[in-house]
Amino acid sequence: MKLTANNTRQAAFSLYRAYLRQIRILPHNYLRQFFFVKSREDVEAVLLTKAGGDLSLRKLKRAQQTLRKLEAANVGDKKAFEKVLELAYGRKGKLKWELMQPLLSDPNAPLPPRIIPQVERSRPPVYSPELTALLTSQPSRTTKPLIPKQLANPPELPARADPNSREAQLLGPFSKRREVNIRWRFFTTQSKRVLPPLQVNVGDETLYGTGSKEAVARIGIRGFGLQGSDALEDVLKIAGTPYRSPVLPRRQRRLLGDHVKASSPSDPSSFDAGKLPARWLRRRYQELLSRIPILTYSPPFSTGTVNTSGNPRKGKYEVSLARSVVVTEAWGSAARLPDADDADLVWLEASNRLDKGREAAEDAMAKARRRLKEERMAQEQAEYQ
Structure with a gap:
């Protein structure tokens, strides 16, 4: 059925009512708040687009896909519930980029020098301390973590980029424009492979x-x-x-x-x-x-x-x-293993005292055996003489 101005609005409002019915069933208050806001944004995006057009149809279908995920999640579908959690906590979708955006810059860091002196946009990217920790740690990466020196010199950047290198002396200086592009492409690519923290x-x-x-x-x-x-x-x-x-x-x-x-x-x-x-x-x-x-x-x-x-x-x-x-x-x-509670600590102290008492008794018995052995050897030696 081709969308028109009337049935587009009707489908959008019907979608919104179905959204609200599913949102009430979600098991967590944060999930309900998140998808309540998302439902309003999805419906407004459909209504503010030219009715009956391809863009309006795509936005409506995208919102219907999210609604079907909510319906499946509320009846216990594992994959659908995982998708719902990933959307709500910024593992994918719009919220992921909103969480990452503050980490892509450092307001306290000075501006790096320009690679091309006449071009303002040729400054290399700045890695904030938070982003540096995320890029070089395994828990926050979808791929292998980076090592710190790769942030200063990306692996894709050839040795010729260093004017003092042998390659630069033999082949001539490396293109500054290519160096700028390589550094920014590496920064953008690696930032997309980071799982953003919530706080x-x-x-x-x-x-x-x-x-x-x-x-x-x-x-x-x-x-x-x-x-x-x-x-x-x-x-x-x-x-x-x-x-x-x-x-x-x-x-x-x-x-x-x-x-x-x-x-x-x-x-x-x-x-x-x-x-x-x-x-x-x-x-x-x-x-x-x-x-x-x-x-x-x-x-x-x-x-x-x-x-x-x-x-x-x-x-x-x-x-x-x-x-x-x-x-x-x-x-x-x-x-x-669970954390030790007060009862576990009391049991551990009693066990340590018992172990210490057992060790002291064993040491005393060993000393007594050595003393008896020495006395027996001395007596035998005296009888032999």
Whole structure:
């Protein structure tokens, strides 16, 4: 059926109503908010385009594809739910480039010199500290990570680009325009192979640091992306831990009461499993975390310390993955072992004391055996004489 002005508007409004019905079923408040905004943008894009044209038809079909993904995700389709999470958390689509955009420049870095003196646009790209950490770390890369020297000299740049090289002396200087193009092409290509983080965390405060805007402003670094929205923290809570939590005894559960439920790491207030199994959802979020690198800024000095040396020091950015990421090791491996609680620490201290007492008893028995052996040898020697 050919789209006209009337049936285009009718199809767009029908699409919007179907969108809203599926959004209400989504299991997480952030997902509902994200796709509510996306549904409005998709419908407005259709309505603001010339009705009945090819562009309007393409936009309508694209929005219908997203709607079908939501419908499949809400009935438990694994691939569809993964696509929904990738869209909502910037692993693909428009949000991915919005998360990456602040990292492609460094407002505090000075402008690099021009490669072609007369051309302003011939300045080489600037790698921000955040982007440098992402490019040189495996968790944030879809391909092999780079080494730091490749950022200054891309592998595609021939040795002839160095005017002091033997190749330049034999073959003549390398084209400056080609050097500019190679450097920018390398920068653009490698930036597209980065999985953007949702925020920057400040280390040395919790397991993954804190991503609040106050902590970032206090330390003097810039925030970006979903900073301060608790989006990453909610994903970590829903994903839980990769190990099986031990079941508390009945008496201990009665003593703790509601505190056990309130402190559960996999039940945030904005999470409602609905018709989908909670364990199935937890696995999907754990798989999502394998594609969300955690960017942590480690300050040069801890709180309360003073730099006594004359050399100024800078903090560094590190990239890691959450512990909630799905791991393939055996159940007895270190990756699946839970953190030690108070009961485990008491048991460990008692075990250490028992080991020390056993070692002391064994040492005393060994000394007694050596003393008896020496006395026997001395007695035999005296009888022989």
